[in-house]
Amino acid sequence: MGTLNSPIYLRWTCILQMFWLYALISAPWAVKGVHWEWILPSVLSMAVYATCYLRVFFGPLRDMVWNAGAIIVMGFALWIVNPVSIGYIVIALSMLAFAPSPRPWLIGTLIASLVTPLWVHWFNIPTVQAYILPFVGIITGVGNYLYARAIRRDVQLRLSQAEITRLATLAERERIGRDLHDLLGHTLSLITLKSELARRVALVDPPRAQQEMDEVERVARHALAEVRNAVTGMRAGDLGCELISARLMLEASGIALAIEKPAELALPAPAEAALSLVLREAVTNIHRHSRATEARVVITQEGQVFSMRITDNGCGGLAAHGNGVSGMRERVRQIGGRLAIDSPVKQGTALAIELTALAERIA
Structure with a gap:
């Protein structure tokens, strides 16, 4: 035994x-x-x-x-x-x-x-x-x-x-x-x-x-x-597998993760790979620095319009131009998207990624 x-x-x-x-x-x-x-x-x-x-x-x-x-x-x-x-x-x-x-x-x-x-x-x-x-x-x-x-x-x-x-x-x-x-x-x-x-x-x-x-x-x-x-x-990254890894990492550190996403996602391979890496970096930041107890990932897709919002109830204060954030911005920019960050001190952090006209931009 x-x-x-x-x-x-x-x-x-x-x-x-x-x-x-x-x-x-x-x-x-x-x-x-x-x-x-x-x-x-x-x-x-x-x-x-x-x-x-x-x-x-x-x-x-x-x-x-x-x-x-x-x-x-x-x-x-x-x-x-x-x-x-x-x-x-x-x-x-x-x-x-x-x-x-x-x-x-x-x-x-x-x-x-x-x-x-x-x-x-x-x-x-x-x-x-x-x-x-x-x-x-x-x-x-x-x-x-x-x-x-x-x-x-x-x-x-x-x-x-x-x-x-x-x-x-x-x-x-x-x-x-x-x-x-x-x-x-x-x-x-x-x-x-x-x-x-x-x-x-x-x-x-x-x-x-x-x-x-x-x-x-x-x-x-x-x-x-x-x-x-x-x-x-x-x-290429797989967004579904990355969400599973995110849940395992956060729950192991005592952070409850809620995930909302469509049953099916239709993303070009370059976009899915970039979004998987952005999600991984964001979850790593929550795990290491946020001191949060809850986090949420909300993914929506309507036609060629895709959005992903990652939030937590932690300490906030995420630097908008740190190395990790700069890397995420660059990845989102390469696939033609926008990354917005809202991280007031002691009020948690919210990352919003938006992509429009996916097929045209990635092509």
Whole structure:
């Protein structure tokens, strides 16, 4: 099942949190003084705790409940001679919240809350600790559960994005294979036949051989032009795919993206490629600089009139002549369009792209 899906900084945080063990010795030392009846079990418990604690984050996920349970049992056992060991129980309960299901954490918290009053009664432990443990266990558990759920969603989103990219690449390879087969299969067969014919008649009918070779040259040049056009089309951007990538990028950073567009778009390849790059640059700016929570892309097309409006509710203040904006303006200008920017400070940003007479301008 693998280890806990947590980023590297979370694991370093877990390692740093082990320094609380200093209080496990220093606090009772200041109150009780040096007595082996609490020092020896406290020191031995550290080794057990370190082993189980690190295995929760670096070991198999299926063993998390057992490792956390061992820490809870050890915490209750040590609580009799060292009151600071309540920290073992609280930390173990919060670790259970990292499990894929909240059930282990809820069951563990319930059991610990029921056992604590018995411990308070049997071993003359201060009553206030009976209230501290369930309260702190619930608070930290809720925080860890929500945090772990956010991490898993982020991982799933990244995996989904990688899968979409992989499927798109696979589909593109299949399309390229079909196009090349349809494009070159007949042409290369024709060139082969013409070349063989020219070779056979080269000695008996040189003018015929020259005519066939001229035909081979013409067909080859035509095939070269078709290949160049096909490669240009393959390099062209796809606005639909760019919208999917935009949604994945923004939602991964906590920005909700709403998209409105027609079911079908009829755009010349150069215009679609340029608009895809403009959309990518605008979404990247929202992701990096806007501090927005919502964004919207509205695309409309009526005949040869096309418009795309990209807005967000972020901090605004986008420089109208920055390098990124200048690049977007240049791309829109090359396809005969206009780019307008409205970005008042603290009121979000709006980019409006308009193209008219698409076919005539692109041609």
